[in-house]
Amino acid sequence: MKKILDAALETAALDGAVYADARFGCFDTQVIATRDQMIQHLSDSTESGLCVRAYIDGAWGQASGELMNEDAAALLGKRAVEIARLSARINRRHLELTPLAAYVAEWRPPVRVDPFSVPLKQKTDLLLEINGRIRENASVQEAHARMHFKRSHKLFASTLGSFLDQMQIWSSVDFSAVAVGNGRFVSRDYQGSPRQIGWEGIEGQPVLEEAPRVAREAVEKLTAPEPTEERIDLILLPSHTRLIIHETIGHALELDRILGWEADYAGTSFATREKLGTYRYGSEIFNVTADRTRDHGMASCGYDDDGVPCGRWPMISGGILMDYAATRDTAPLAGFDRSRACAYADNWSSFPILRMPNVCIDPGPAGSPSLEQLIADTSNGILVDGMDSYSIDHQRINFQFGGDYCRRIRNGRVEEPLYNVTYEGSNPSFWSSVDAICGESEWRPAGIYGCAKGQPVQITALTHGSSPLRLRNITLRRQAP
Amino acid sequence: MNFDFLHVETMLQYVLDQARKAGADHAAAILNKSFESTLRFALNETTQHLETCNSTISLAVSIDQREALVQCNDLSPTSLDDLAARAVQFARLSPPNPEFFPPVSTPDYPQTQTWFRSTAELSLDARGDAIRSIFDLAQARDVNLFGNLAIEDSTLLVANTSGLFAHQPYTSATLRVTARTSESGGSGQNASSEGDWRLLDPIKVAERAIDTALMSCNPQPGTPGRQTVILSPAATLEYLTMLVFSMDQRSAELGQSFFSNHDTKGTRIGEKLFGDSVTLRSVYDHPNLPTLGFGSGFGSGGSSVGKMFSMGLPMTNLMFIENGVVKKLYESPYWAVRNNREPQALPLNIVMDGTDSCVEDIILSTPRAVYISSFWYLGLIDPNSVALTGLTRDGTFLIEDGRITRPLLNFRFNDSPVQSLNHITAIGQAEKAMAEFMIGITPTLRIEDFNLSSISGAI
Numbered sequence: 001m002k003k004i005l006d007a008a009l010e011t012a013a014l015d016g017a018v019y020a021d022a023r024f025g026c027f028d029t030q031v032i033a034t035r036d037q038m039i040q041h042l043s044d045s046t047e048s049g050l051c052v053r054a055y056i057d058g059a060w061g062q063a064s065g066e067l068m069n070e071d072a073a074a075l076l077g078k079r080a081v082e083i084a085r086l087s088a089r090i091n092r093r094h095l096e097l098t099p100l101a102a103y104v105a106e107w108r109p110p111v112r113v114d115p116f117s118v119p120l121k122q123k124t125d126l127l128l129e130i131n132g133r134i135r136e137n138a139s140v141q142e143a144h145a146r147m148h149f150k151r152s153h154k155l156f157a158s159t160l161g162s163f164l165d166q167m168q169i170w171s172s173v174d175f176s177a178v179a180v181g182n183g184r185f186v187s188r189d190y191q192g193s194p195r196q197i198g199w200e201g202i203e204g205q206p207v208l209e210e211a212p213r214v215a216r217e218a219v220e221k222l223t224a225p226e227p228t229e230e231r232i233d234l235i236l237l238p239s240h241t242r243l244i245i246h247e248t249i250g251h252a253l254e255l256d257r258i259l260g261w262e263a264d265y266a267g268t269s270f271a272t273r274e275k276l277g278t279y280r281y282g283s284e285i286f287n288v289t290a291d292r293t294r295d296h297g298m299a300s301c302g303y304d305d306d307g308v309p310c311g312r313w314p315m316i317s318g319g320i321l322m323d324y325a326a327t328r329d330t331a332p333l334a335g336f337d338r339s340r341a342c343a344y345a346d347n348w349s350s351f352p353i354l355r356m357p358n359v360c361i362d363p364g365p366a367g368s369p370s371l372e373q374l375i376a377d378t379s380n381g382i383l384v385d386g387m388d389s390y391s392i393d394h395q396r397i398n399f400q401f402g403g404d405y406c407r408r409i410r411n412g413r414v415e416e417p418l419y420n421v422t423y424e425g426s427n428p429s430f431w432s433s434v435d436a437i438c439g440e441s442e443w444r445p446a447g448i449y450g451c452a453k454g455q456p457v458q459i460t461a462l463t464h465g466s467s468p469l470r471l472r473n474i475t476l477r478r479q480a481p
Numbered sequence: 482m483n484f485d486f487l488h489v490e491t492m493l494q495y496v497l498d499q500a501r502k503a504g505a506d507h508a509a510a511i512l513n514k515s516f517e518s519t520l521r522f523a524l525n526e527t528t529q530h531l532e533t534c535n536s537t538i539s540l541a542v543s544i545d546q547r548e549a550l551v552q553c554n555d556l557s558p559t560s561l562d563d564l565a566a567r568a569v570q571f572a573r574l575s576p577p578n579p580e581f582f583p584p585v586s587t588p589d590y591p592q593t594q595t596w597f598r599s600t601a602e603l604s605l606d607a608r609g610d611a612i613r614s615i616f617d618l619a620q621a622r623d624v625n626l627f628g629n630l631a632i633e634d635s636t637l638l639v640a641n642t643s644g645l646f647a648h649q650p651y652t653s654a655t656l657r658v659t660a661r662t663s664e665s666g667g668s669g670q671n672a673s674s675e676g677d678w679r680l681l682d683p684i685k686v687a688e689r690a691i692d693t694a695l696m697s698c699n700p701q702p703g704t705p706g707r708q709t710v711i712l713s714p715a716a717t718l719e720y721l722t723m724l725v726f727s728m729d730q731r732s733a734e735l736g737q738s739f740f741s742n743h744d745t746k747g748t749r750i751g752e753k754l755f756g757d758s759v760t761l762r763s764v765y766d767h768p769n770l771p772t773l774g775f776g777s778g779f780g781s782g783g784s785s786v787g788k789m790f791s792m793g794l795p796m797t798n799l800m801f802i803e804n805g806v807v808k809k810l811y812e813s814p815y816w817a818v819r820n821n822r823e824p825q826a827l828p829l830n831i832v833m834d835g836t837d838s839c840v841e842d843i844i845l846s847t848p849r850a851v852y853i854s855s856f857w858y859l860g861l862i863d864p865n866s867v868a869l870t871g872l873t874r875d876g877t878f879l880i881e882d883g884r885i886t887r888p889l890l891n892f893r894f895n896d897s898p899v900q901s902l903n904h905i906t907a908i909g910q911a912e913k914a915m916a917e918f919m920i921g922i923t924p925t926l927r928i929e930d931f932n933l934s935s936i937s938g939a940i
Contacts, residue, residue, distance in 0.1 A: 033785075039575050041785040044567060045552035049535065062531035066554045079532065086609045087520075087527040090616065095528075120574040128576070141735065180736035183743045184865045261523040263627040264659040264670070267857075270939070329528075349533040351519075391860035391870045391893075395939035398893055400870050402862060420863050422870070424893070424935060455521055455629040455657070477870075477895060477934070 011077030025348030058094020107302030267394030282431030582787030669693025763828030776826035783815025835911030835924030
């Protein structure tokens with residue numbers, strides 16, 4: 001394969017590329033979806049191909065194809081150069097790239113059992129058993145359970161002399177119970193945290209034990225009252241914070257949005273360059289860290305798709321905005337001389353774009369309250385578990401989110417479930433209202449599998465994490481039109 | 482796309498034969514051969530420019546109603562042998578599907594023109610010239626453009642063990658443009674998608690976005706609350722998307738939909754749920770928006786293999802809502818046959834009937850309203866009522882005494898199209914529009930009592 005990549009690079013360089021990289025990618029995906037005792041969907045897909053990216057006169061060109069031989073690679077190298085030259089002719093300004101050394105390395109995730117090696121029957125049996133456990137609750141109308149496995153193998157070579165061999169493996173299981181009654185229909189989800197892990201990550205989750213709880217909570221939602229429109233304290237569990245970290249911090253701190261590159265589709269950001277180092281994003285106890293090296297992190301790997309080594313860095317410290325996610329071509333436009341290794345291509349043919357790293361809220365320091373203490377200290381609040389509806393404006397300021405299973409807190413006690421809880425907030429006042437974050441023992445990672453961005457749309461996976469935390473005086477929305 | 486159909490038909494037949502030899506009772510193979518190019522731009526500069534060629538083959542098989550679906554993009558004989566063996570191996574390990582739907586037989590599907598040489602043979606230089614021309618326009622008018630030009634030239638081919646061989650090439654040229662002023666917060670967006678490149682006018686697309694951007698400079702906060710709004714055709718389509726997605730027959734029958742009648746335990750087909758002026762249909766042979774002549778069923782019930790076995794169903798024009806009365810919901814092929822109905826292909830466009838009124842006439846007759854050019858990030862809050870939230874974007878204006886008086890900051894809304902389609906007081910001409918997940922032909926709508934719940938400062 002190295003010969004094929006080299007053939008592409010040699011042609012690109014010969015035709016005038018100042019820099020070029022060639023990427024072979026092979027992507028395996030297996031999805032099994034069940035409803036009750038039926039397999040609704042069982043698919044197994046393998047796709048591979050070669051992608052060549054050339055950089056000339058400050059512009060990119062990329063060509064990709066599924067044919068895998070030296071002649072085809074050379075043609076792609078030639079075409080990538082033609083495309084880059086055309087782009088350069090259109091542009092008035094040259095894109096600069098941050099400096100980069102050559103690396104030769106291999107990276108593999110901490111996976112014990114490749115999920116693709118596990119017999120299919122073992123997977124379907126588990127899914128059908130989950131559904132069976134859910135349907136033991138006679139008030140549940142339908143049970144759905146699903147597994148998703150993906151393996152990406154990328155070989156990257158560049159004209160700098162890099163050769164990188166990397167594999168990522170993701171595994172997830174989730175399920176839901178659907179109930180109908182009282183003039184409404186509801187669902188309650190087990191949003192199992194997907195991770196870069198093998199089959200051991202599926203076996204390690206107490207799915208059979210959790211299924212009856214999920215079923216019971218679905219049924220509870222049928223008769224749960226809707227909250228009134230009011231201002232109230234929220235205690236958010238990590239199963240929910242992943243949604244708001246993702247939308248209000250992760251996307252807001254992507255440098256390509258800040259530069260305006262995503263203005264047509266994914267949107268821009270309020271967290272502009274001049275705010276770095278001074279802007280209060282959250283309360284003083286609020287710290288956020290980006291990390292593409294965390295074990296089992298969905299976005300973790302050794303090197304990004306620009307060939308830059310991945311790392312860990314603070315984004316928000318003591319509530320102050322400190323840094324962004326960046327790539328080789330976005331960093332110079334903001335005056336940075338280093339990339340943050342956030343280039344990612346979701347498929348062999350995709351153009352590497354800036355994608356969110358794993359972004360997590362740091363746990364509170366030693367002596368922080370436990371969740372139990374936090375609840376006991378809350379007189380009028382809502383405990384929010386899981387993700388439901390979400391919507392945020394295109395600068396990541398005004399947002400509205402919903403929880404999957406929410407319960408009223410009165411005088412320090414968790415009481416009845418509520419239906420259709422959505423709350424509204426805005427940056428930065430929302431995160432400035434965080435007054436307590438639980439400690440490290442209650443910190444949990446929570447993965448996101450399907451973050452969409454780019455044109456054509458690319459899907460990425462990443463991890464958010466936090467301890468339970470409390471926000472004061474948040475606006476609840478009543479949704480009944 | 483230059484294509485040896487004989488070769489491809491032979492290849493698909495080979496895969497089906499291999500699946501049969503391995504033990505499959507039924508099989509269907511779909512080949513999608515595509516060329517795609519994308520040129521993305523921001524701040525009047527290209528940021529990405531790429532081309533991709535790919536051929537993907539999907540194979541669905543069943544053995545005693547045990548099913549599997551496999552896919553690859555290596556079309557070598559060895560790979561195809563492996564694909565067939567893998568499909569059968571997986572199917573044998575699956576429990577039988579009680580909601581089985583067999584492959585459709587050779588259909589007599591309608592012919593529509595969806596492939597155009599002008600798009601398929603568009604050169605790299607021509608793509609560059611188009612983008613250069615709109616950059617020049619933007620610079621002359623002191624705005625920045627963001628967006629992308631996407632070209633596709635693909636062919637879809639389907640074969641199954643019931644004797645079907647269907648194929649259709651299609652092309653598309655899509656230009657999305659957001660124009661923004663450097664200062665003063667002006668923003669406008671416009672998009673156009675045509676099968677025939679000759680019908681796509683990049684300057685016209687960009688001009689409309691630029692005009693809106695320049696009109697929307699220095700937006701001021703409006704007043705949140707329930708009020709009259711006028712939706713552009715693009716905003717109308719975006720707003721209707723979730724409603725259309727919720728029109729699933731099986732979900733309605735099981736009580737899992739707004740279209741469920743919880744009293745009768747049936748659906749609300751036949752009920753007048755919307756205003757008299759609301760007629761919603763799909764028109765596969767619409768002259769401005771032709772779609773493929775065949776497709777597959779869609780909806781809850783059955784399996785994904787059953788849906789793939791239904792690929793090849795002829796497209797038909799469907800009436801979903803007529804004068805406010807629900808006429809039809811879409812359904813999976815399995816669910817249709819189970820209930821003694823003909824399975825139908827999923828419509829690929831949506832058309833809401835309009836009138837002869839132009840948007841200027843509607844504005845002229847409006848004492849006070851908020852004009853909404855685009856919606857952004859719509860989220861479904863409650864599927865029981867199709868309650869949505871979302872934001873306005875790229876041109877929100879105050880209308881007073883029959884004219885646009887000033888640009889407004891964006892709003893968040895919380896409302897439901899179910900309610901809004903009962904509060905329509907004016908409908909304009911229907912025109913081609915693009916939403917995030919749908920393409921269609923929709924009119925300008927004036928809606929009373931629309932809940933603009935808060936202000937967003939996002940530009």
